Amino acid sequence: MTRIAQLLAANKGYAAARANVADARPWRRMAVVTCMDARIDVFAALGLHLGEAHVIRNAGGRVTDDVLRSLALSSQVLGVDTVVVMQHTKCGLAGVTDEELRTLTGADLGFFPIDDHAAALREDIALLAEKSYLSPLKMIAGFIYDVESGEVEDVAVWERPA
Ligand SMILES: [Zn+2]
Numbered sequence: 001m002t003r004i005a006q007l008l009a010a011n012k013g014y015a016a017a018r019a020n021v022a023d024a025r026p027w028r029r030m031a032v033v034t035c036m037d038a039r040i041d042v043f044a045a046l047g048l049h050l051g052e053a054h055v056i057r058n059a060g061g062r063v064t065d066d067v068l069r070s071l072a073l074s075s076q077v078l079g080v081d082t083v084v085v086m087q088h089t090k091c092g093l094a095g096v097t098d099e100e101l102r103t104l105t106g107a108d109l110g111f112f113p114i115d116d117h118a119a120a121l122r123e124d125i126a127l128l129a130e131k132s133y134l135s136p137l138k139m140i141a142g143f144i145y146d147v148e149s150g151e152v153e154d155v156a157v158w159e160r161p162a
Contacts, residue, residue, distance in 0.1 A: 060094075
């Protein structure tokens with residue numbers, strides 16, 4: 001069986017057993033922005049279940065234009081008022097430069113490398129907090145997930161001033 005066929009075979013069992021969630025609005029009114037790293041099971045790590053949160057993933061879990069696009073919809077259309085930005089230990093974007101990543105990939109892109117997790121989280125939170133179109137957001141937290149222990153460290157929090 002090819003790896004694609006394995007997915008389709010697995011889906012047959014899933015579709016038969018799954019719970020149906022009728023409402024597209026995340027029940028916990030939360031969105032989690034995190035890295036695409038295969039070692040992070042976002043729902044299990046944070047005690048989330050189907051239908052409860054938006055999960056937006058990219059390399060590094062950085063706040064890119066596409067994350068802003070998604071969060072504009074999350075917050076303005078789908079009721080999200082809380083965002084968690086979660087970076088992690090041993091991330092491929094930590095401790096490297098844009099130049100090194102351009103050489104490694106052959107892609108002339110901005111990769112949002114991470115020099116210091118706490119500083120990068122504060123930078124990304126500030127970026128979210130300043131966007132007028134994200135005004136429904138009341139709270140933004142910055143976490144670091146440890147891929148070895150599975151523990152989350154709460155390193156930054158922002159609350160919209162009353
Ligand atoms: Zn990563």
